[in-house]
Structure formats: C-alpha cells, structure tokens
Amino acid sequence: MATIFYSLSGEGRGHATRVRAVVEQLRQQHRVVIYAPGHAYELLLPVYEGTEVNVRHIPGLAFHYKHCRLTGSRKLDTFKTGMECLHYIAQYTELSRRLQDDIETESPDLVITDFEPALPRVARQVGIPFISLDHQHFLLVSDLRKLPVDLQRHAFFMAQVVRGYYHGQVQTVVSSFYFPPLKPNTQGVSQIGVLLRDEILQATPEHGEHIVVYLRRFGSSEVFRALEACGCEVRIYGLGAQRSIGRLKFREIDMHRFVDDLATSRALISTAGNQLIGEALYLEKPVLAMPEYCNHEQRINGHFLQDSGAGMTVGMEQMTPLYTRYFMKHCEMFRSRIDRQNIHGNTTALNIINQYLPRTA
Numbered sequence: 001m002a003t004i005f006y007s008l009s010g011e012g013r014g015h016a017t018r019v020r021a022v023v024e025q026l027r028q029q030h031r032v033v034i035y036a037p038g039h040a041y042e043l044l045l046p047v048y049e050g051t052e053v054n055v056r057h058i059p060g061l062a063f064h065y066k067h068c069r070l071t072g073s074r075k076l077d078t079f080k081t082g083m084e085c086l087h088y089i090a091q092y093t094e095l096s097r098r099l100q101d102d103i104e105t106e107s108p109d110l111v112i113t114d115f116e117p118a119l120p121r122v123a124r125q126v127g128i129p130f131i132s133l134d135h136q137h138f139l140l141v142s143d144l145r146k147l148p149v150d151l152q153r154h155a156f157f158m159a160q161v162v163r164g165y166y167h168g169q170v171q172t173v174v175s176s177f178y179f180p181p182l183k184p185n186t187q188g189v190s191q192i193g194v195l196l197r198d199e200i201l202q203a204t205p206e207h208g209e210h211i212v213v214y215l216r217r218f219g220s221s222e223v224f225r226a227l228e229a230c231g232c233e234v235r236i237y238g239l240g241a242q243r244s245i246g247r248l249k250f251r252e253i254d255m256h257r258f259v260d261d262l263a264t265s266r267a268l269i270s271t272a273g274n275q276l277i278g279e280a281l282y283l284e285k286p287v288l289a290m291p292e293y294c295n296h297e298q299r300i301n302g303h304f305l306q307d308s309g310a311g312m313t314v315g316m317e318q319m320t321p322l323y324t325r326y327f328m329k330h331c332e333m334f335r336s337r338i339d340r341q342n343i344h345g346n347t348t349a350l351n352i353i354n355q356y357l358p359r360t361a
Contacts, residue, residue, distance in 0.1 A: 002030045002109040002357045005102070005128075007119035010038025010060040014135070014275035015114050018175060020047065021195035022112070022133070025350050027053050030357070033106070035099070035119055038062055058099075059091045060116065096122055103128060110356050113166070120166040129356055132169040133349065135176055135274045136162050136297070141189045142180040147303060154296035173352055175345055177278035178304035190352055193345030194278025199255060201346075203263035205284045207335075212262045212285075214238050214270035216292070222319060223290070224248060227269065229321030230328055234269075235261050267331050269324070272298035272313065277305055282343045286334030287311035288327045290319055309337035 004026060008015045019034065026032050032053050036044050037060025045055045062084050099122040111123040111130035115137075123130040139159040144152055172189045179191045210233040215223070219239055227234050227248055234248050237258055242250035251257065262268060268280040272289035280287050289305050291298035293316060302313030311334050314323045327334075 003106060004030055004032050004110050004112060004353075004357075005035065005106075005108040005119060005123075006032055006112045006114075007035040007058070007116035008040050008114035009116050009134075010036060010040040011062055013039070013043065014273050016040040016043040017197055017275050018134070018195045019114050020044065021197045021346060022349055022353075023048075023053060024198060025346065026353070027051075033102075033108070035116065036060075037116070058116075058118065059088055059095060061085060061088050092118065100126060109358055110353070112353065113169075115162075115165065117165040120169065124166070124168045129170045130166075130168075131171045131173060131353065131356065132166070133173040133175065133353075135174065137172050137189075138174045138176055138180065139297075141172060141174060141182055141186050143183050144180060144300075146180070146307075147300065151296065151300055151303060155300060158296060170356060171352060173349060175349070176274055176304075177281055177343055178301075178308055179342075180304070190348070192348040192352075193343045194275060194282065195345055195349060196279060196282060196343075199259040200279050200282060201344075203259055203283060206264045207284075208264040208266055209233070210235055210261070210265050212237070212258075212265045212268050212270075214268070214276060216271050220316070220319075223316060226319045226321050226324045229324045230269075231325075232266070232328075235265075237261075267327070267334075269327075271295075271316070272301040272305070274301050277301060277311075278343050281310055281338050282340055284335060284338055284340060286327070286331050286338070288324070289313040290316040293317050308339075310334055310339075 006019060008019045023032050034044060034053065034055045035058045036055060037058050041057045048055050095118050099119055103126055108128060111119055111128050112133055113120045113130060115134040120130045139155055139162050144155050147155060174191050175195050177194050182189060211230050213227060213234055213236040215238040224245060228246055236248055236250050237253055239250055241252045262280060263283050265285060267286045269288040270276055272291040277287050277289060287305055288311060289302040291302045305311045306313050312327055
C-alpha cells in the first residue's frame, strides 16, 4: 500500500469531481490524503468524512466575479481577485512549512496535483515525484493555432499563468473531452478523456424530452427567454430552488438527482466547463455551451465542442431564442457525432499513476 498526497484547486466543481473520480480508484489499494481549499473542501469533506481518505483544508487561490449590467452576465472582479491573491501569498510560507512537515512525517510515495501550486512546489523541494493531472495544462502543451486569433492571444497569456503555478512534474496528464494536437517535440505529456465519477459510469443513458441546464450562480432574463424557446420542460441547476417560470423548473443541487436528470434528458445547456461537457457527452447528450463573459478558458472549450461536431456554442451575453431553437432542431445530428469511448479517461489515468508507485510483491 502506497501513500499518496493529492491537492486540487478550490475553484469550481470540475476539480473536485475529477479528483473524486481518481480517488475512488486509488483508495481501494492505497492511502490517500487530499489537500483541498475553498469550495472543493466543502464538497469533498462530506464525501470522505469517517472513511480512510483524509481530507485536509488548505488556503487556495480563488477568482471572484460580479454582475455586469452591460452584458447581463458575470465578469471577473479584478480587485477582489487581486486581494485574494495577496491574502494567499501572505499565508504561503506557513502553508509551505505545514506541507513539508506532513511530508516528512508521513513519507508519501507520490504527489498528484489538480492545478494547486503549493503541494507540488514543496514536493519538488524535498524530492518527492509529482504528477500534474488537470485540464488547464492543455494551454501549455497544445498546438492551438487553429483557434481564432483573439482566443490564441488569450490562450498565450493564460498559459503563462499555468506555467507559473509549478514545474518539474514527472508526468503531465491533460484530461479533456477534446484532444487538440500537441506542440512539436512535446514529451512527458499524456492526453486522456474526462475523469468520470461512479454516478456517471453507472447511469444508463435514455433519450427523454426534457433539457438539463447548469448555470453558475446567475442567469439573466435574456438567458431565461432563450431557454423558454426550447419548447419542452427545462430543469435548471445552479441557481437554487425557485418558483417555476412556465416550463423552467429550478432545482437545488443534488448530485444523484442531477445525474438522473442528465442521463434521461434530451440534451444539456450549460456554462462551458470541461468536466460537465465531458460527462454529458459520455451520456450521449449533445451540448449547447454558453461561455461566461470574459471567461476565455470556457470560450476555448466552446470552440473545441463546436469543432468536435457534438454541440454548439454561443456566449452567454449573446444567447437568444434563435440559438436554442436551432440547437433543439439539430439535436440528433449533434448526438450522432459524439465519440463516447474516447471520453472515458479513468483507466488510463490509473495506469499512468501506477507507473510511479512502488511495486508490491
């Protein structure tokens, strides 16, 4: 039995969902300690409380958003995000010392990180090998020259942020629903499908009549009007329980209910996160992706989705009934282009991790 330290970003549900999918496989044979900040800690602690998997809270970097009246969408709050960054930097020395003490006390055999900067940096300092297993590193390793010029420019600057998080990993594993070509002479990089939690793997896809929608904390009146144009029941997650608006039904986040609704839906309409798009495609659901305003990673994901042929994309601030009607009309065409088998990355991820664990007799 090996000991594995696993850290992740606290931003969004995708990181926590990805980590949980991997940990569920690792915990069967190994001891796993998770280091999670913010929202990720809140999501993972109830899952593993009272089990052999130890979830520890750490400070983390986080992005803050605010409502943009001009676009009716969310935009990055640079001031609050900057203050959060300064607060994190002020805590970093103490965090680094704490992680080093844990490593010296518990002697992990391997460190894995999902876009969290502190643990891999400490691991590198003390000579513990670490694997980078996330989505964001596609910005560093992929040949993105087929993107529109403005997205190429944004991808270049975002790649510098990714580069600054950490370096020195023994393997870079990029989990994605889409596989752009790698840069020439790229080494030590593996492209794998999305990491799928057990609920998704055990679900049986059915092609029902309702639509599932996922939004992050905010939905504009323009988006609601566009959703009403779907012409069927629309089950909306992410905004909490509210009074129904015609065929729009607002539901509290419940992972089991969400998976059931997604598995039996006709399609998904959501923000353009890599993880959820991959889960929907695995369940044979076409996707209409709505990248959030000024969220360039989501814009790139939307471009990838459209290029795959399995869905379409439109910026949330540009959403109109015209787009939803077109999407609904062509759902079966999008579904026919889904390559379900390439989306499942769990087995490949576990095989890569096992290469860096000590062999047992």
